[in-house]
Amino acid sequence: MTSSLDRRSALRLFGAAGLGLGLAACAGPGGSGGTASSASPTGLAISGAVQGTVSFAHWRAEDKAVLAGLIEAFVKKHPDAGVEQDIAPSADYQSTALRRIRGSKTGDVFTAFRGAQFEQIVKADVYAPLTGTGVIGRYRKNLIGPGAQDGTQYGLPYQLVFNMPLANTDALDKAGHGSAPKDWDGFLQLLDDLLAKGYTPLAWPGGDTANAGQLLNVMVMNNAPSDDAFTRIESGDSKVTDDWFLTTLEQYAALRPYLQERATGSSTDAVTRLFAEGRAGLLATGSFQMAGVRALGATFPFDLVAPITTTAEKAKYEGVFNTTFVLGVNSASKVQPAAYAFLEFLSDPENAGVYANGTGQHVTVEGVEYTNADLKAVAPWLTRKTLLAPRFQFLDLDIRTAVENATVAVVGGKKPEQAAEEAQRVIDQKRS
Incomplete structure (x- = not known):
């Protein structure tokens, strides 16, 4: 028992090198910074009567029950108001949300993915700007940059997640690994040892567009020549045929023996079940899957293990984080005071804590107390050297899809060379 606890302590040691800087003026989870504006808001009614039914559009079906409890508490506080959840699967939400929420037929309050979808919704003038409202002060300033553009705060990223493989630490114990691998050879050795013990070393949802690319975040974090490498690929300043990305693809090829059968066609549900049943050592999605794994009956302890694709000396980052689930108020909503009141309610530290602990999601709200055992288990990653998840730098989803494909x-x-050349042709066509 003591050695197992020592192993887990070693695996969760805080990084000594501080925190990595992300993009969009957003430091790592434990960093400081941010430039929230104090200018007056535009086009958002916040002082009227809190009444009417608020449609809340999002993609987290697994959060429905926890949110229902919060909605019940909100209605007790505002008896003339109500909230109805409008939930779509994440892949559908990514492709159809703008069409659905435009004109506020649904989504008086809505969420957006960081990056391309957020940018599209801002351009469509669907967000009612929050700049100058009191709700912004409830959030950690260094984490809400992905909800701002050109000095205006349009949305508030609610979730703080780690887009890196989720680990069954009991499996790692059985494979004889007392600490996280510090280089690529060490990561492959971990996979070899898991395979030797009868586990599928790495369960990867290659058939799910929304989640197949999560692994890419950590595969490139130390290979990329700059933190904005994907932005440069989209702009044409870099190519996926460059040496660093070819190296990444070669490393994907090296993972083939360690993935489940028919990995390129596997759904997220299938690999989550494989992991929850204790048959896989690592699940290549992220911390946002913890609650889903628990819902399937898993009792083993969690941690996060990111592949370090370079040598230990060359590694700049230990992992990646993302701030997403960007909450906002619809500019066309006919119940804006109630919609804003619901956003305020979710942003209260006590209510945000209910959401976080009930759903297994860290949040960006200041002053939240985490009591969920799984959130506590991965909490050391809040202070490790992490990079803002790079796959969301792509603002053109067709280009992102080409790279991930x-x-x-x-x-x-x-x-690898052929796959890169084919992807680059698609990118060139999109840019022409």
Whole structure:
């Protein structure tokens, strides 16, 4: 028992090098910074009567029950108001949300993915700007940059997640690994040892567009020549045929023996079940899957293990984080005072704590107390050297899909050079 606890303590040691800087003026979870504006808001009614039914559009079906409890408490506080959840699967939400919420037929309060979807919704003038409202002060300033553009705060990223493989630490114990691998050879050795013990070393949802690319975040974090490498690929300043990305694809090829059968066609539900049943050592999605794994009956302890794709000396980052689930008020909503009141309610530290502990999601709200055992288990990552998840730098989803499809093609057996060339052709066509 003592050695197992020592192993887990070692695996969760705080990084000594501080925190990595992300993009969009957003430091790592434990960093400081941020430039929330104090200018007056535009076009948001916050002082009227809190009444009417608020439609809340989001993609987290697994949060429905926890949110229902919070909605019940909100209605007790504001008896003339109500909230109805409008939930779509994440992949559908990513492709259809703008069409659905435009004009406020649904989504008086709505969420957006960081990056391309947020940018699209801002351009469509669907967000009612929050700049100058009191709700902004309830959030950690260094984490809400992805909800701002050109000095205006349009939305508030509610969730703080880690887009890196979730680990069954009992499996790691059985494989003889007392600490996280510090280089690529060490990561492959971990996978070898898990395989030798009868586990699927790395469960990867290669058939799910929304989640297949989560692994890409950590595969490139130390390979990329700059933190904005994907932005540069989209702009044409870099290519996926460059050496660093070819190296990444070659490393994907090296993962083939360690993935489940038919990995390129596997759904997130299938690999989550494989992991929850204790048959896989690592789940290549992220911390946002913890509650889903628990819901399937898993009792083993969690941690996060990111592949370090370089040598220990060259590694700049230990992992990646993301702030997403960008909450906002619809500019066309006919119940804006009630919608804003619900946003305020969710942003109260006590209510945000109910959400966090009930759903297994860290949040960006200041002063939240975490009592959930799984959130406590991965809490050391809040102070480690992490990079803002790079896959969301892509603002053109077709370009992002082309890049991510290259990784799927390589896992499926295609040569890295060929997969990169095919992806680059798509990128060039999109930019022409």
